[in-house]
Amino acid sequence: MTNPINCLLASLLLACHSPKPAAKTAAVNNTAIAMPAVFDKEGHRGCRGLMPENTIPAMLNALQLGVTTLEMDVCVTSDNRLVLSHEPFFNHEISTRPDGQRVEEKDEKAYNIYRMSYAEVQRFDVGLKPHPRFPRQQKLKVVKPLLADLFDTVKTYMMSSRRAFPYFNIEIKSLPETDNIFHPAPPVFADLLLRLIREKEMDANVIIQSFDRRPLQYIHQQQPQVPLALLVEDTDTTAFTGQLQQLGFTPAIYSPHYSLVTPALVEQCHEKGVRLVPWTVNTKADIERLKAMGVDGIISDYPDLFE
Numbered sequence: 314m315t316n317p318i319n320c321l322l323a324s325l326l327l328a329c330h331s332p333k334p335a336a337k338t339a340a341v342n343n344t345a346i347a348m349p350a351v352f353d354k355e356g357h358r359g360c361r362g363l364m365p366e367n368t369i370p371a372m373l374n375a376l377q378l379g380v381t382t383l384e385m386d387v388c389v390t391s392d393n394r395l396v397l398s399h400e401p402f403f404n405h406e407i408s409t410r411p412d413g414q415r416v417e418e419k420d421e422k423a424y425n426i427y428r429m430s431y432a433e434v435q436r437f438d439v440g441l442k443p444h445p446r447f448p449r450q451q452k453l454k455v456v457k458p459l460l461a462d463l464f465d466t467v468k469t470y471m472m473s474s475r476r477a478f479p480y481f482n483i484e485i486k487s488l489p490e491t492d493n494i495f496h497p498a499p500p501v502f503a504d505l506l507l508r509l510i511r512e513k514e515m516d517a518n519v520i521i522q523s524f525d526r527r528p529l530q531y532i533h534q535q536q537p538q539v540p541l542a543l544l545v546e547d548t549d550t551t552a553f554t555g556q557l558q559q560l561g562f563t564p565a566i567y568s569p570h571y572s573l574v575t576p577a578l579v580e581q582c583h584e585k586g587v588r589l590v591p592w593t594v595n596t597k598a599d600i601e602r603l604k605a606m607g608v609d610g611i612i613s614d615y616p617d618l619f620e
């Protein structure tokens with residue numbers, strides 16, 4: 314199934330070279346890494362509060378709202394295609410089966426994307442079911458797209474509109490207990506992603522993030538120039554310095570739940586040359602409070618709040 318927005322944009326005639334994003338070079342672990350030069354406005358899963366998450370329409374809408382970075386999650390299909398999806402299965406909150414029936418919570422993990430080809434994945438709708446937690450979300454008939462198609466669509470859109478390229482903040486979704494069940498082992502997963510980034514010539518535009526330290530450690534060993542972000546849950550009580558010790562290196566970005574951010578944490582990050590970009594901040598008041606503390610960016614379901 315071909316995304317109509319993708320087809321429309323792909324039909325545009327390209328008359329210029331793609332502009333590069335605003336960037337600065339930071340030295341992390343003695344390695345030069347290209348990073349956003351401005352306050353980083355990140356659209357979480359595109360703009361989950363406004364449009365179906367991790368879809369091409371959501372990403373394009375986020376760009377129209379002026380984000381500097383598109384945040385997203387990727388999973389792997391049985392035919393080794395990278396698909397945008399927060400879970401490695403069809404979440405009951407957003408998914409409709411090919412027969413038109415809604416996926417039930419008790420059955421959702423049976424719809425394991427890692428056991429499906431991408432052709433099978435395309436048969437499920439992820440935009441028509443009203444989201445119980447995001448009443449403003451626009452309903453659309455839409456499927457989980459390939460990361461490759463998103464790269465192509467955004468490239469065409471930005472070139473035709475002659476705007477600076479965004480960054481892509483891509484989360485590797487993995488857990489030790491689900492290796493080779495819902496996703497490949499971290500080295501295989503990371504290599505698939507790195508290979509696609511290289512093929513699509515997106516090296517200068519990508520940040521890779523994960524809660525799972527293993528893919529970050531692997532990528533750091535293989536390609537230390539890739540900007541990496543350590544994601545941290547609000548339940549993680551380990552101190553910042555302890556988390557970096559467990560990781561084994563200093564990441565370019567530290568992304569904790571926003572409730573964990575304090576002035577002391579901001580100072581700790583900046584002393585180490587680490588950018589602090591918390592998630593997921595969904596009120597104007599919290600965005601302004603965190604900006605006043607000195608965070609380097611914010612991830613939000615509502616990028617319209619950045620205005």
